[in-house]
Amino acid sequence: MRAVMVGCGAMSNGWLKAIRETPALNERVDMVGFVDLDETAAKRQASEYGYTSAVTGSDLEAVIAEAKPDAVFDLVIPGARRKVAAQALNAGCHVLSEKPMANTLPEAKELLQIAQDAGKMHVIIQNRRHLPGIRRLKDVIESGAIGELTALHADFYIGAHFGGFREEMDHVLLLDMAIHTFDAARFLMPSEPVGVYCQETNPEGSWYKHGAAANALFDNADGSVFTYRGSWVAEGANTSWESSWRAIGTKGTALWDGSTDGLSANVTTSATDFMPAVEPVALPDPKTLPAEAHAGVILDFVEAVETGRTALTANTDNIKSLAMVFAAIDSAETGARVKLDI
Ligand SMILES: NC(=O)c1ccc[n+]([C@@H]2O[C@H](COP(=O)([O-])OP(=O)(O)OC[C@H]3O[C@@H](n4cnc5c(N)ncnc54)[C@H](O)[C@@H]3O)[C@@H](O)[C@H]2O)c1
Known part of the structure; x- marks a missing residue:
């Protein structure tokens, strides 16, 4: 899976360590891009975790166009989630978002429709x-x-x-x-x-x-x-x-x-x-379990995309929580x- 990470703040270390330390993820996930409003954060995470040829930037659409990912890992703050997840889904990417799925219930319902129209998976991190x-x-x-x-x-x-x-x-x-x-x-x-x-x-x-x-x-x-x-x-x-x-x-x-x-x-x-x-x-x-906590959700997402099955924490379920x-x-x-x- 070629993946772009958007939102390179505190939580991104948890994700990148989970990918690095879980063999089933390490061998399947290639981080091809990093995006943050603060471009230095994107560059820092790419370099710190050894993705030296990854595309970095502050504009998600531009990075997607250049890196051509299968999936976007969305770790932005809740207030930016609707825009970022919608951009990624509309660009033809599957999306794995941090919790919460959206900042409001109407926004979550909009994202559900956008994912359905795009025919792409939107899965939420509920690591517990x-x-x-x-x-x-x-x-x-x-x-x-x-x-x-x-x-x-x-x-x-x-x-x-x-x-x-x-x-x-x-x-x-x-x-x-x-x-x-x-x-x-x-x-x-x-x-x-x-x-x-x-x-x-x-x-x-x-x-x-x-x-x-x-x-x-x-x-x-x-x-x-x-x-x-x-x-x-x-x-x-x-x-x-x-x-x-x-x-x-x-x-x-x-x-x-x-x-x-x-x-x-x-x-x-x-x-x-x-x-x-x-x-x-x-x-x-x-x-x-094959992987636990964040690594478990990311692995479930990767396998759901690979096989077409529904992920355990898919948007259609998570909106009920x-x-x-x-x-x-x-x-x-x-x-x-x-x-x-x-
Ligand atoms: N699952 C868990 O256990 C768990 C734990 C902590 C945080 N979280 C969630 O993770 C998400 C991120 O939290 P954090 O602690 O990393 O926050 P953070 O503030 O440390 O990092 C967020 C990053 O997103 C960037 N950003 C904001 N809007 C953006 C946009 N439109 N485009 C690109 N980048 C943007 C910010 O510049 C920042 O670097 C939140 O949704 C939070 O609720 C989940």
Whole structure:
């Protein structure tokens, strides 16, 4: 795959290291161009990662015309995503975009149409789907070992001092971070969310301007629920970045701390006792994935383009996770339950 990278900021190192350090990517992906509004950033990344003959510049269309890529890797800031992804799709390239898929839901819907009209793939980086721990929890839920899933709960508590744009933006937790947890929840649940109540706060002592904490309650089509409790200003006892999860089924409960090994599940041994005894569920073996996190999404994208199959985090799926974010924001602003607009 000949690929052009657009947006050579902080995240580009994660992508370029993933490509360099994953043999299945290294032998298949050739970085033929680098673009950034700041051309020196494009030149720096091309040289730092050894792509000395790559085309560099600040104009995506010009670099595409010269480098003739099959795909564009889009790592620009969310506000520039619609324009950049549309340019790449209209130029006949498949696109792998960083999250979020778009800055607004209408923009995401436009991009969906543009990709469909162009007959090209648009896939989104949701790296948490490509972790062994979440795959194992998904296996436990899908095996039926804890019965039918009736509730899924995620706690995300990290006191994160980023500095920079996050501390100035509105709805910071819901817009910048919750998309990962919401998408992970959709990955785990057999039923899609249809509505949400959300309360957003900026707790006393917050170093963010707006919305550093949120509590959301989603109801799903099958009557099950997903709850999210999150804060970026919860100091003293961080969860993992993947969140801490409780999946409750009709027969038992699975707990996952977000790590590779931190999974347990119990079912009750009697349906009649007041407080029935519990016994552990035999867990599936830990997963070995062909590549994990960012490398996993990039490899899935490359293979989807090679074979024509749908990628795990394709635009048609990802827009449903994005809809959760914007419905939660809408609910937080109006105080009402909001139906998902998808
Ligand atoms: N998946 C994850 O875990 C994860 C983690 C962090 C960031 N991200 C996402 O990655 C994206 C980039 O984040 P970052 O931290 O690298 O930001 P950044 O600000 O460090 O870099 C963004 C770069 O894009 C360039 N740029 C902006 N508009 C452009 C345009 N129109 N054309 C060309 N270049 C343009 C900027 O000059 C900058 O160099 C964001 O969407 C962010 O949400 C994802």
